[in-house]
Amino acid sequence: PETEGATWYKTVCRYCGVGCGVMVAAKDNRVVAVKGDTENPVNKGLLCVKGYYLDRIMNTEEGRILKPLIRKNGQLTEASWDEALDLVAARFREAIDQHGPDSVGFYGSGQNLAEETYIANKLFKGCIGTNNVEGNPRTCMASAVAGFLSTFGKDEPMGNLDDIEHADTFFIIGSNTAEAHPIIYSRITTRKQTGKDVKVILADPRRHRVADIADIFLPFRPGTDLALLNAFAQVIIEEGLHDPDFIERHTTFQDGNGAITFEQYVAFLQDYTPEKVAPITGLSPDDIRAAAREIGARGRKTMTLWCMGINQRTVGTWLNNAIYNLHLLTGKICQPGNSPFSLTGQPSACGSVREGGGLSHLLPCGRQVTNEQHRKEVAAVWGVDYTRMSDKVGYHTMEMFRAAGDGRIKALLISCTNPGHSLPNLNSVRASLEKTFLVVMDAFHNRTTELADVVLPSALWCEKEGIYGNTERRTQHLAKAVEPKGEARPDVWILLEIAKRLGYGEYFSHYTSNEVIWEEFRKMGGGGTGYDYAPYERYKQERGLRWPVNDKQPAGTTLRYVEGDDPFVPEGAGIYFYGKPDGKAVIYARPHRDPAEVPDAEYPFYLSTGRILEHWHTITMTKRVPEIMKGAGEFYCEIHEEDAARLGIQNGDLVKLTSRRGQVVATARVGGRAVPQKGLVFLLMHDDRTERLANFLTNDAVDETSKQMEYKVCAVRVEKA
Numbered sequence: 057p058e059t060e061g062a063t064w065y066k067t068v069c070r071y072c073g074v075g076c077g078v079m080v081a082a083k084d085n086r087v088v089a090v091k092g093d094t095e096n097p098v099n100k101g102l103l104c105v106k107g108y109y110l111d112r113i114m115n116t117e118e119g120r121i122l123k124p125l126i127r128k129n130g131q132l133t134e135a136s137w138d139e140a141l142d143l144v145a146a147r148f149r150e151a152i153d154q155h156g157p158d159s160v161g162f163y164g165s166g167q168n169l170a171e172e173t174y175i176a177n178k179l180f181k182g183c184i185g186t187n188n189v190e191g192n193p194r195t196c197m198a199s200a201v202a203g204f205l206s207t208f209g210k211d212e213p214m215g216n217l218d219d220i221e222h223a224d225t226f227f228i229i230g231s232n233t234a235e236a237h238p239i240i241y242s243r244i245t246t247r248k249q250t251g252k253d254v255k256v257i258l259a260d261p262r263r264h265r266v267a268d269i270a271d272i273f274l275p276f277r278p279g280t281d282l283a284l285l286n287a288f289a290q291v292i293i294e295e296g297l298h299d300p301d302f303i304e305r306h307t308t309f310q311d312g313n314g315a316i317t318f319e320q321y322v323a324f325l326q327d328y329t330p331e332k333v334a335p336i337t338g339l340s341p342d343d344i345r346a347a348a349r350e351i352g353a354r355g356r357k358t359m360t361l362w363c364m365g366i367n368q369r370t371v372g373t374w375l376n377n378a379i380y381n382l383h384l385l386t387g388k389i390c391q392p393g394n395s396p397f398s399l400t401g402q403p404s405a406c407g408s409v410r411e412g413g414g415l416s417h418l419l420p421c422g423r424q425v426t427n428e429q430h431r432k433e434v435a436a437v438w439g440v441d442y443t444r445m446s447d448k449v450g451y452h453t454m455e456m457f458r459a460a461g462d463g464r465i466k467a468l469l470i471s472c473t474n475p476g477h478s479l480p481n482l483n484s485v486r487a488s489l490e491k492t493f494l495v496v497m498d499a500f501h502n503r504t505t506e507l508a509d510v511v512l513p514s515a516l517w518c519e520k521e522g523i524y525g526n527t528e529r530r531t532q533h534l535a536k537a538v539e540p541k542g543e544a545r546p547d548v549w550i551l552l553e554i555a556k557r558l559g560y561g562e563y564f565s566h567y568t569s570n571e572v573i574w575e576e577f578r579k580m581g582g583g584g585t586g587y588d589y590a591p592y593e594r595y596k597q598e599r600g601l602r603w604p605v606n607d608k609q610p611a612g613t614t615l616r617y618v619e620g621d622d623p624f625v626p627e628g629a630g631i632y633f634y635g636k637p638d639g640k641a642v643i644y645a646r647p648h649r650d651p652a653e654v655p656d657a658e659y660p661f662y663l664s665t666g667r668i669l670e671h672w673h674t675i676t677m678t679k680r681v682p683e684i685m686k687g688a689g690e691f692y693c694e695i696h697e698e699d700a701a702r703l704g705i706q707n708g709d710l711v712k713l714t715s716r717r718g719q720v721v722a723t724a725r726v727g728g729r730a731v732p733q734k735g736l737v738f739l740l741m742h743d744d745r746t747e748r749l750a751n752f753l754t755n756d757a758v759d760e761t762s763k764q765m766e767y768k769v770c771a772v773r774v775e776k777a
């Protein structure tokens with residue numbers, strides 16, 4: 057066999073936020089096999105189809121960027137590293153000198169290693185002096201972060217994936233867990249099959265694979281889920297399923313104006329009785345009541361899971377708050393199996409961007425750019441003068457790309473993400489990208505590299521080592537198994553070279569390895585921040601550790617905010633939400649509000665977009681896997697059969713979808729693995745052909761708190777093409 061004489065390396069899947077452990081066999085500088093890591097507690101040896109075929113993306117040169125490229129006479133032309141890096145540095149320096157630090161920006165990724173985010177953050181925030189540092193977690197997790205911060209005062213979940221094996225009821229809302237987090241779904245199905253009386257409630261406008269195991273399915277009208285969640289709270293209190301003692305000891309109440317009482321919250325909920333919410337959501341009062349009773353049932357443990365259906369909304373933060381309300385009202389939190397669990401899309405959205413502070417308002421380990429003390433603490437570790445750091449929040453993602461279009465941003469560096477395909481209102485984003493000096497660091501060509509002025513070849517997955525942090529606070533080490541293809545280099549190397557050529561070499565010359573970077577990042581944690589990590593060397597040995605990890609909890613923390621487990625909970629406190637000054641979580645009265653765009657006579661359908669199991673985002677990697685393309689190479693939009701019949705559309709017909717922002721052509725799928733409700737069209741985000749880019753249609757309206765975009769609801773017209 058090919059693995060004879062090969063060396064096996066312990067790493068983590070390149071793709072999603074589940075963070076499955078992967079073993080890679082390499083021989084003669086080639087990946088010869090990949091298998092699930094049976095010792096990793098996340099996946100216990102299982103992999104989904106994307107992980108199973110990881111070797112294919114490592115062994116192909118199709119679409120790989122193998123040399124630096126510079127645009128000359130309109131064409132991307134091969135160049136030396138020196139030529140490309142000197143050009144990048146010269147153009148960034150020119151912009152900074154002539155137009156100030158805020159005329160440049162960095163757009164990173166939840167697929168960057170923690171070390172990559174750390175170096176980019178230091179370069180831009182610490183040395184150049186701009187907070188124009190963003191990342192694609194703004195598009196997927198910003199509302200989750202804002203939800204955590206407003207309710208608990210600290211980001212990331214208190215629970216973990218072990219909760220699955222303890223839960224009696226799974227409430228899944230705005231998540232096609234079966235396809236987007238398949239190994240988590242596999243653990244849920246095992247629990248349902250082997251546990252006693254385990255129930256699943258699915259709330260989603262579209263009947264997808266999770267519905268196959270649901271005991272209660274609530275296909276609510278798109279954009280009405282905040283009303284539904286409030287109705288659950290109303291029923292829970294009305295039927296006495298709440299826990300007054302827990303509420304008294306561990307919570308306070310607020311609305312948009314400030315503190316309110318429990319009684320005022322109950323009065324607010326009177327607008328959300330099942331009878332009042334039924335016509336808003338299109339559900340029956342009985343179904344709403346049945347679900348609320350199951351979620352709140354005494355003596356049963358409830359785990360709620362949600363993802364982009366909740367976060368990618370103009371009320372995303374409020375929806376996150378409303379989910380926590382259910383767990384806080386019932387006291388079903390901070391116990392094994394009682395767990396509100398926010399699912400993360402990307403493999404290191406948490407570990408790299410959220411914990412690393414890779415957004416325009418953040419600094420590492422929960423710090424804020426607007427806080428002088430925080431800037432001082434970070435500057436001290438970075439070894440830079442803190443007065444060099446800006447106290448102004450940088451552009452959030454949509455604003456950053458608008459700024460690139462109207463001349464406020466003159467030069468933009470993008471790493472490991474494909475905004476020329478993935479951002480909403482894409483016509484305007486692509487027009488902006490053509491106007492700025494655009495530098496893209498990536499492994500494969502994509503719809504953004506085609507717009508770039510300079511393309512820098514990045515090392516891919518196990519061509520480099522580093523740290524990822526998954527959806528359950530698990531920090532894991534990825535080993536290097538092979539050398540990079542062609543002239544590709546790790547993003548850390550590229551960023552250090554750019555920093556040096558910009559004149560900041562003295563601040564970066566000590567970063568001789570990823571371990572050195574990690575050990576410096578670790579100094580940002582500790583000291584009561586709650587972000588305590590282990591030494592790099594330990595992650596190379598362990599199958600990940602859930603932070604906080606410190607002397608009190610050397611094996612990591614299972615449940616945050618719980619005495620005896622979380623090292624930051626004071627003795628005798630039991631449960632203590634120490635992110636808030638009074639140790640109490642906040643239950644918010646959040647009123648239902650319509651999405652930014654709803655159907656009307658001109659655009660009569662709702663549109664939602666999303667993924668399927670086999671593919672990853674903009675398919676730059678998964679389309680290189682022949683087995684995946686053979687089985688799932690067709691991209692389509694799903695239409696309800698009655699809508700299709702009314703419009704004369706048959707399965708396989710080409711249809712034209714038009715929104716206020718653009719138009720795409722798609723192949724109609726009538727019936728299949730998922731079916732949207734009547735009046736809703738669901739379009740896969742994967743197709744990378746020009747006339748089929750889903751985001752020409754989507755809306756760039758943002759949540760006012762989190763600045764996350766409303767990908768999941770907009771209005772379109774549907775016609776036979």
Ligand code: SF4
Nearest residue numbers: 069071072076104107
């Ligand atoms: Fe990779 Fe996610 Fe699949 Fe696990 S579930 S193998 S992390 S893509």
